[in-house]
Amino acid sequence: MGDQKVRRNEDRITGVSPVREMPPPDDESTVSLLRELVNHLRKNRTQLREEWARRITEAKLLGAMTSEEMFAEATSVYDNYVEVLETGAVEALQAYARDLSERIIPRGVETDEVVGIVLLLRDVLARSLFAKYQTDFQLLNRILDAYEPAANRIANTVAVGFVQERERIIRQQQEAIRELSTPVLQVRERLLILPIIGVIDSQRARQLTEQLLRGIRTNRAKVVVIDITGVAAMDATVANHLVQTVEASRLLGATVIVTGLSPEIAQTLVTIGVDLGKMNTVGDLQGGIEEAERLLGYKVTPFNEVSQQPI
């Protein structure tokens, strides 16, 4: 279990995307073309940025943001964009895309919106190039040759950054759910409860078993109540695993009571042919705890009944 944690951390590091280097501009002419392009974009910054913001609003993208916020973000994206075109280094843009994603994902911005705005910017800039060089088609062609690969690379970087941020969040949440979802609780001396909620896959089943067997050992439990009311369905593999857990617990000297089986799970267990003699099942958690208390020799009596008895 220890090395699982290590692996998790590595995931997080490698998850931050292998940076693919932009190939250096092929020759002198491309470099000078890109420089000319960048100068053009710098000069018309205000106008192009406004045009872009207008197009974003028109396309009803980024609806979750106010127009000021959108304009501020658009400005940073624009400046980053131009910088990447100039230097060819995508690292700064990647970091910015990650940062942007971190900020906007919680606000419900979708992947298609992010990709959409970057593609819009690409189009807006391409149009302005058309407008500028429409008299000289050869130059326009060469400018576009230099511009298009760089622009596509940028769009790609931003989209990948966004998706990776999403995936990182999903991984983090899965982790959190996994850690939260398997408590082994002691309710009385030698009586443990293991409430299971949600979907069980084989990995989670294995983790549950490990935790339960360890819990039996450390709490010196004699009876364990596994409550699966919160589990809607399980496949045959996981059902088998549950049966194995029951048997392994018995080898440690603990009796397992399974409670809250849904009709579907009951059917699965019958279909895979579980030996019901080995499985101790009770309808609900309350019944399970009562049965466990009986096995442990406890008797629960209401307080007033006790006090009425002659001493």
Added chain:
Amino acid sequence: MEVPILKQGLYLIASIQAALSDVDLLHLRDGLAEKVGKFRARGVIVDVTVLDVMDSFASRTLRDLAHMTRLRGAETVIVGIQPEVAFAMVQLGLTLEGVDTALDLEEGLAFLDKKTKRHTSRG
């Protein structure tokens, strides 16, 4: 390596000290089956805490041991199976059917006390 067998009141305690070969296991089985009669023991505890692996031969021998001692008038309880070992055994289908198990020596003694008392009160 021979397993020491200790007499403790009405019970015999076999405390395994190190990994056992197949021959050692058979010796343990036969020795216990014989000593149950000799000491008129009512219960047997086999402590397997130190074993970090339990193969099919070992679990079959332990099961045979439990059945043999029962036929000779003593209940056997296996104690101290490690959690990892328990799950590995179950996955291999070695579930020690019909053999009683307990968490450790203390639990095993308590179990035998309960079980043998029930027997005497019934008889």
